[in-house]
Amino acid sequence: MAITSANQLELLQTAEAVAREKMIEPELVIEAMEDSLARAAKSRYGAEMDIRVKIDRKTGNASFTRVRTVVADEEVENYQAQVTVEQAKPYLDNPQIGDEIIDIVPPVELGRIAAQSAKQVILQRVREAERDRQYEEFKDRAGTIINGVVKREEYGNIIVDVGRGEAILRRNEKIGRESYRPNDRIRAYIKDVRRETRGPQIFLSRTDPQFMAELFKMEVPEIYDGVIEIKAVARDPGSRAKIAVISYDSSIDPVGACVGMRGSRVQAVVGELQGEKIDIIPWNEDQATFLVNALQPAEVSKVVFDEENNKIEVVVPDEQLSLAIGRRGQNVRLASQLTGLDIDILTDEEESKRRQAEFNSRTALFMEALDLDEFFAQLLVAEGFTNLEEVAYVDQGELLTIDGVDGDTAAELQARARDVLEAKNKAALDAARALGVEDSLVEFEGLTPQMLEALAKDGIKTLEDFATCADWELAGGWTTVNGARVKDEGLLEKFEISLEEAQTMVMTARVMLGWVDPTELDGEPEADDTEDDDDDTNKEAGA
Missing domain, CATH: 2.40.50.140 (Nucleic acid-binding proteins)
Structure with a gap:
């Protein structure tokens, strides 16, 4: 079938019909037709030729042209589609590189195979356009x-x-x-x-926590208007959920607004979530207060927050323990997800026993190390002293506030503590040297003898060895394996070294060795990225 013998307007009508059916632009369909006709022409005149087809958007007339581009002599690769400046002179006045020689060629006749090939090209381009349209429509949703x-x-x-x-x-x-x-x-x-x-x-x-948040946004106009904000959501899909809300209007109760008249609003969400029980909790900037709210309906006696390790201990009455933990740990797990904290729950009795055990161990430490009687050692613990370093280097005035301690006694206590610490440091340093630790690492600022011994036991004996460490290897961190968080113990974690301190020390060692140009640093050391990337495992640095 020759293009010239066909009804030329039929091309435009076909393009418009396909575009309406697939909900894409007619221009895309016409461009696909032009591409398919150009391929058919190349099969007739030669695959190496640059044949282009242009369909008039008003008349439907298809024009076929052969294009040759002017290139430099040494750049000619396709003699059917490229010409040199000298070869172009008979066709162009003063030809320049990049100019095009355009010749009209006769329209091709589409045989059965060529027509089928053209149809496949058009369908493929239409499918691609339809997919692009779908992606553009849904990507922002x-x-x-x-x-x-x-x-x-x-x-x-x-x-x-x-x-x-x-x-x-x-x-x-x-x-x-x-x-x-x-x-x-x-x-x-x-x-x-x-x-x-x-x-x-x-x-x-339907299990994502944000699904529930969006449902509340649909049911509670105050959330949609921004008067109430959902600060956090935690879900055990199909069973129970907790949602923390805050109101920016003092006259509106965020919990009451989310519950609705006779529970109408929250029940609409519960119905959509297959009867999932929802605890609506007032959000609070104070983490301890927020956690107490999050553990509802359990009552909390005391909260102890460990900022350095981002952990929190909650003490509850003995009879409230099962309620605070929940069935299969559900209540405390949801509270942990909601607050972003690792929560340890203790009963009053357990907390009392633990405090007594700590008191006894610290008392024994002072009795043995400082050669004190039990009563005097208990006085130090009762005043808040937890280790020998605090006794040795605290301002002497704090020791003088203890009943029965005068200036001579305070000086003697500090002298004994320093002697014990010096002996321990010497023993640790000797052990590290015996393990092969070199002076380059011993003289590195920030590492104590005990740290050197711990590093040496793990095979880190030179400054070069230390500089190759990742920050999380020193300070500790968490590994996520198949969705479960597994604790990684850092080599220096027991010495309470933070991630930032580990980063600084590692970067300082690299600068000293000349591995890093200090002028390229932007003040803050970058997080170490030496760990392996894995699809199922990723590192969460931090103690």
Whole structure:
């Protein structure tokens, strides 16, 4: 079939019909037609030729042209599509590199094979345009709720019709054992939208904590308006959840607004989440107060916060222990997720026993190291002294506040403490040297003899060895393996070295060795990235 013998307007009508059906721009369809006709022409005139086709957007007339580009002599690679400046002179006045010689060529006739090939090219380009349109439509909707209709189930995954595309709800993103049949209506959270070779992939979730947050935003106008903010969400999908809210209007109770009249608002969310019980908690800037709220309905006696290790100890009455922990640890787990803290729960009795054990161990330490009687050692512990360093280097005035301690006694206590510490330091340094630690590491500022001994036991004996360490290897950290957090003990973690201190020391060692130019540093040392990247494992630095 020759193009010239066909109804030229039919091309435009076909392009418009396809564009309407696929909801894409007609221009994209026409460009696909031009590309398919150009390929057919190349099969007729030669694959190495640069044949271009232009379809008039008003008349539908298709014009075929051969294009040759002017290039430098040494750059000619395709003699059918490229010419030198000298070769172009018969065709162009004063030809320059980059100019094009355009010749009209006769239209081609599309045989059966060529027509089928052209059809496949057009369909492929239309599919690509349709996929791009779908991706552009949904990429900005990630993080929102969408309504759809169940189309089918594949290996436990639900395929959902979301209007102009399909989305997938994986079986691990469904709540509990909920099941769906074709044509069931479903509401889900758009968790991710990815551009892949097989087309845009829209991943839905009903277990994501933000799904519940978005549901509350739909049910509570104050949240939508920004008067109330959802600060944190923790879920055990299908069973229980905790949500922390704060009000920026003192006249509005954030918890009451989320509950609604007779529980109407929260019940609407509970119904969507298959009966999931929801604890609505007032958010508080004070972490201890917030944690007490998060552990509701359990009562809390005392909270001890360890800022350095980002851990918190909660003391509850003996009869409240099971309520604070919850069934299978659910309550404390959700409270930990909500606050972002590692929580240890103790009863009053357990905390009392632990405090007594610490008191006894510190008393024994002072009795043995400082040659004190039990009463005097207990006085030091009662005044808050926990180790020999505090006794040795504290301002003497603090010792004088203890009943029965005068200037001579205070001086003697500090002298004994310093003698013991010096003896321990000498023993640790001798042990480190015996293990082969070199002077370059011994003289490095910031490492105590005990630290040197610990490093030597792990094979770190030179400044070069130390400089190759990662910060988390020294300060400790967490490894996430298949979603579970596993603690990694740092070589110097027991000496309470922080991640920042480890970073500084490692970077200083690298500068001293000439591995790093100090002028290139921006003040703060960068986090070490020497650990291996792994799909299933990643490091979370920090003690």
